Amino acid sequence: MNLFTDIKTTVLTAIEAMVRSGDLPEGLETRAVTVEPPRDPLHGDMATNAAMVLAKPAKMKPRDIAEKLAALLAEDDRITSAEVAGPGFLNLRLAPSLWQAVPKSILEMGHDFGKSDMGQGVRVNVEFVSANPTGPMHVGHTRGAVVGDALSSLLSYAGYDVTREYYINDGGAQVDVLARSVYLRYLEAHGQEVEFPDGTYPGEYLKDVGAALKAKVGDAYLDKGEQFWLTDIREFATAEMMKLIREDLRVLGVEMDVYSSEKALYGTGQIENAIQRLDDMGLIYDGILEPPKGKKPEDWEPREQTLFRSTDHGDDVDRPIKKSDGSWTYFTPDIAYHYDKVTRGCDQLIDIFGADHGGYVKRMKAAVSALTDGEVPLDVKLIQLVKLYKNGEPFKMSKRAGTFVTLRDVVEQVGADVTRFIMLTRKNDATLDFDFDKALEQSSENPVFYVQYAHARVCSVLRNASEQGAKITDADLAAQDLSGLTSDAEITLVKKLAEWPRLVEIAARTHEPHRIATYLQELASEFHSFYYKGNKETDLRFLQDDLAATQSKIPLARAVAIVISAGLAILGVTPVEEMR
């Protein structure tokens, strides 16, 4: 249920009527017509730009169009006034019954209130995390995981058919490094002194893997050369790492639908097929790349390579798909992987990458564009850095020493809910400050608690109302007559609730889940503000001396809680019923 689209439909219908009566010419483009809440509530309940948008193509003055449109709209029972303002805005005021119907719908529909059918069941594949299986997830991965998961929830809430997918980068040299590192830990488990040279992973987390390997194979790999054990350990170690990563994701509350393996693409012909497809389009050739200017690579030598003509699809330079030893570059199986996602059946692709992969975006888009003839859009969201603070001091991490802050560290300290919410308070392309102290603080400085507090307050009100004898199930509350909901303060709060379905659509369209978090903070703020008005104006309190009066007041409170809870559900955060 979306009041804004309802009214927009009404406006569009009125425009059609004007076309029929000859007040407007035929064939006008109405796509740019919007119905929005006005920035200043004094202007009315909703504003439409219709007259201004149509003025030019209709070759009429905006105010003339607005006057006629206003007259038509004023005939609608639901619209109590339609006034022309400024350059041609049309400000609408709605009948109170429309606003009173909002909490009722919320109580009847529950979390479904904000759902949208804008997605039309379009199949969207969201690839996120895709951390290399070489160690536990760290904070950077965490943000990507949370954003990807929340975006997925948001899109399915908006009517898309969403697949959450993890691409396991288990085909490259980094898993050899992993295997060698595990081998060292294996030797260590056998009581040997080991050192970790550059190019190995020194992290303590591999100790268990080394021990597990010992438990599995005993001393079979001792005093053996790499060719003897590398393949086996690689397999064993990546499997162990994926166990670790899956557990990390579980702790964070992320559940993937599909895990895809890079390595599994080898030997299936899928890579060759994808490249053949590009070749058939004349997009594969052997050539020599120009060196980048100004950067002066020390050991630059002109070299002939097999290249993908990505410049035909918007990239800056063509990209190599083969190394000089004839093996594929990282890019190549990824091309095949993206093609696989498309052929499996999806209409849109979304990739969530770390910001350090920014240079990779154009070539990936080029590949998808070429392979799908531009039919399947690929949106890449780059996740910026998370800067950790403790006591206002930046947190030092060293990947070299293996001392990085892991997902587990963060979640164990502040909990999954707080972690998730804070990770979603900024848009993905802005860096995020994560302060451990503020994350744990219970004050308005901490947005999570501010929102949770609003929800808990409603629960508290309902508990008290129940003790007073009120019926508090959603069905009971939905059955209430809400025509007494007329004060400015109450209607203001209702209007914020009415924005929820609209906000969901905006957030889904822009692929920006942080908007949900922002909205929840605004809603919580409106609620707290309303709540305190009850100190002075006792009519506004939810709990009244008279039971019947209480019963008629609490549906609004419950409606707020439902929307908060629906929003938190998209973010993957559990609403709390009381603060402790």
Next chain:
RNA sequence: GCACCCAUAGCUCAGCUGGAUAGAGCGCUGCCCUCCGAAGGCAGAGGUCUGAGGUUCGAAUCCUCAUGGGUGCGCCA
């Protein structure tokens, strides 16, 4: 050198497919608990939306250029 991202109040940031007088938190100055949870609320001060052009009835938002910051740039993934 090129590409991508970013630039909004003292600080951290919102800002709707372009909309009316640009918002919030922190900090600062004052208020508000005999009253549903003060873990909160209200009010005030604080802005050339980095700069210069352009498009538009209308620009923080779109385009161009400049400045400042981040990221990346052929056998790493």
